[in-house]
Amino acid sequence: MAYLTETVTYVKHWNERLFSFRTTRKPTFRFKNGHFVMIGMEVEGKPLMRAYSIASANYEEELEFLSIKVPNGPLTSRLQHIKVGDELLLSEKSTGTLVTDYTLPGKNLWLISTGTGLAPFMSIIKDPEVYDQFDRVILTHGVRYAACLAYHNYITKELPNNEYIGDIIKEKLHYYPTVTREPYKNKGRITDLIQSGQLCNDLNIPDIKVEDDRFMLCGSEALIKDMTKILDDKGFHAARKRTQGHYVLENAFVGK
Numbered sequence: 001m002a003y004l005t006e007t008v009t010y011v012k013h014w015n016e017r018l019f020s021f022r023t024t025r026k027p028t029f030r031f032k033n034g035h036f037v038m039i040g041m042e043v044e045g046k047p048l049m050r051a052y053s054i055a056s057a058n059y060e061e062e063l064e065f066l067s068i069k070v071p072n073g074p075l076t077s078r079l080q081h082i083k084v085g086d087e088l089l090l091s092e093k094s095t096g097t098l099v100t101d102y103t104l105p106g107k108n109l110w111l112i113s114t115g116t117g118l119a120p121f122m123s124i125i126k127d128p129e130v131y132d133q134f135d136r137v138i139l140t141h142g143v144r145y146a147a148c149l150a151y152h153n154y155i156t157k158e159l160p161n162n163e164y165i166g167d168i169i170k171e172k173l174h175y176y177p178t179v180t181r182e183p184y185k186n187k188g189r190i191t192d193l194i195q196s197g198q199l200c201n202d203l204n205i206p207d208i209k210v211e212d213d214r215f216m217l218c219g220s221e222a223l224i225k226d227m228t229k230i231l232d233d234k235g236f237h238a239a240r241k242r243t244q245g246h247y248v249l250e251n252a253f254v255g256k
């Protein structure tokens with residue numbers, strides 16, 4: 001397979017487990033907000049590639065990614081040391097199911113993530129078309145410790161003041177970060193907070209129902225499994241190949 005070569009333009013370490021980086025983007029490289037690509041580097045003469053969701057929006061000049069640092073992970077044990085000016089490999093095409101093409105029309109779009117599962121939703125919340133399609137966009141991000149809430153300040157402070165989409169963000173985007181392992185204003189697993197009705201209560205929005213709510217799920221296997229069960233029990237249907245559904249999902253990583 002042929003890969004594009006892109007140059008690292010920015011690196012930010014959130015903590016010892018997470019970092020973000022940006023690369024140059026060829027003008028010919030197109031993607032849908034919510035898509036993932038294969039990215040990587042050459043190791044011992046061969047490309048070492050992994051799937052990564054694109055965290056930047058498709059109208060932005062550079063590509064942004066949010067990455068885990070897996071100790072001894074074949075790619076991320078190396079990738080975490082990248083610096084501005086380094087070269088990375090990128091697949092020529094993007095793909096993925098976390099796109100509004102696969103969700104049925106509805107009133108509320110829920111973007112439910114844990115850990116690096118936030119990445120595709122960073123792209124989606126910057127997409128003006130998403131706000132044309134839905135009255136509310138609710139972004140939840142579940143992490144263990146508050147220090148893992150990547151992009152928290154960007155979402156709460158910068159985005160609402162964005163020159164182009166700030167007003168629509170202030171009106172329609174509801175951000176609900178949750179932390180499981182230390183005191184925080186929203187504490188607990190997102191699935192429990194949805195089941196108990198606390199999340200809707202805290203956001204002052206109606207309880208979820210099949211007629212109005214659409215979901216995108218991205219994160220750990222536990223999140224996907226538990227959230228899928230909650231939705232299936234309430235009568236929601238997943239999108240299948242070529243048919244839209246009430247929800248779409250992507251495993252942000254595959255446990256081994």
Ligand SMILES: Cc1cc2nc3c(=O)[nH]c(=O)nc-3n(C[C@H](O)[C@H](O)[C@H](O)COP(=O)(O)OP(=O)(O)OC[C@H]3O[C@@H](n4cnc5c(N)ncnc54)[C@H](O)[C@@H]3O)c2cc1C
Binds near residue numbers: 052
């Ligand atoms: C569709 C898709 C999209 C993905 N998007 C992203 C992304 O945007 N950012 C990202 O960091 N990773 C993402 N991943 C995971 C990514 O492809 C790699 O697995 C990850 O970068 C680690 O690579 P590695 O070679 O260091 O270790 P690997 O050998 O790939 O993984 C080792 C182990 O680390 C754990 N692990 C891997 N990735 C994660 C993660 N993201 N969070 C928590 N634990 C993990 C798993 O238990 C895995 O078995 C995605 C995976 C898929 C399938």
